[in-house]
Amino acid sequence: MHLRLIVPPDRSERVLDGLVADPGVSCVTRVPGAAHRPAGDLIECDVTREATSDVLVRLKTEGLYDDGSVALTSVDSAPSRNAQAAEKAAPGAPDDAVIWDVVVDQAYNEAGGSWVYYVFLTLATMIASVAVVTDSSILVVGAMVVGPEFGVVAALAVGLFLRKGGLTKRSLMLLVKGFVLAIVLTAIAALLARAVGWVDASDVTAA
Template sequence: MLSVRVSVARPLSAQVRESLAQDPTVCGLIVVPGAALDGHGDVILFEMTRENANNIMRSLRHLGVPEEGGIVVSEPLVVVSDAADRAEKVAPGHPADGVLWAQLASHAEEDARPSVSFFVFLLLATLIAGVGRILDQPILIIGAMVVGPEFAPLAAISYALVRRRRGIVAPALGTLLGGFAACAAIAWAVWALLYGLGVITFAQATTGTATEFIVAPDAWSFVIAILAGIAGVLSLTTAKSSALVGVFISITTVPAVGTIGLTLAVGAWEEARGSAIQLLVNLCGLLIAGVATLYVQLLTGRWRGLRAARLRRRPRQRSSARVRMLSIEEDARQPRRARGARRDG
């Protein structure tokens, strides 16, 4: 379940309450009159199922709530409520499979913008990967994979392509490629200095069977990138963050960037080319998998949305049928009353 707080202007409050009250996947509806917009609006609190959250958010936007107020969604740790249990049973699908697109949009917009922390983590991961290649230590390569933050802008690009948010693609792509270029350049400067001082040798930078896979991409590199991309997107959309660690240590993006800087510094052009191909293969695989996974989730969500819309119409149909039945019974009573009145007359 998700907890929602809506601040709405008073003229829209009745429409919002009616829309929420008719939805069987909504429970715990509370209205606090005059508590929002400096006394000119109401605060509406309620819980909604994650499976049907997108439909409810769409309805609130259609009513104009964001323009006249605001919507805040949070996820409670524990919900103990029979009404919530009934709402979950009615909602189509499973809570773990529900994708909250508004949340993804917020994360994508944030991750698309470059930040100091992003570049610092990426630079540290790049340098760690370079040391791992020099020492031929896979554990350092794994550490660099975990530290690297590059999956965030990759996920933002995937989301933007699926949802056709062109305003996110360019900044996210700039953050990703700009970060790789800047970190590779800094790594090149560091390793070139150490190479010139004799701290590292050409052989150290170009040999090592345990980390040879970085400079030798093959078909399996693309397969692993596809699988990791699917797992990464699913971990983000289903709030299974523990799976992200496995994703990070499956992709060879940061190790490739670190090795590019290292091999260029010592003049190992062939290995630099292999690292660049490895980076390109991984990026393509991750993006293809990310876009495909999100698109499948989008289609699945629309199908669940149609089922939820039918559920919303059922109470209305029953209530309208009951009104019609009462009207028919009332019409049937009127002639009897008229005949009784004539007898009394």
């Protein structure tokens, strides 16, 4: 992971020393006074996935989440010897490392909602209603594929697990609003289809 930090000048030395001393960190650079909003020093480094969460905890303790800036990006490849040495020094395996700050940030994004979410959830519910009328298991699977609610359910799980009330409430409300809207629109579409003679009660009640 590549870490870009904006650090207030009064904390820059402590943060820099901590990064340099961490065996899971490599390629540490510093540009004094480079940042203007927020003001401070620009510090960048590469961190192994296994060490990222510990590094972020130290940065949060230093107040960078409030007074500075922390940005993470994924590094696709780091073939240098320094990066490989840092990877060997970090305990555990990269694939097993969970960066909780990234998980929480993604969860909040999923719980934000958008018109695309409502459109696809309504489309999935309509496909599922056709599956009920036609007794088609394939269409049920299709509705599951189209449905966008997985990310919101995952965000709800993260909120419950980490006891983040705001995230839990946002996720739950988005699920409720999304499904209520999708069900209402699907019911209206079903009534219209029945009115024009495309379906009738026997399509649903027949064996």
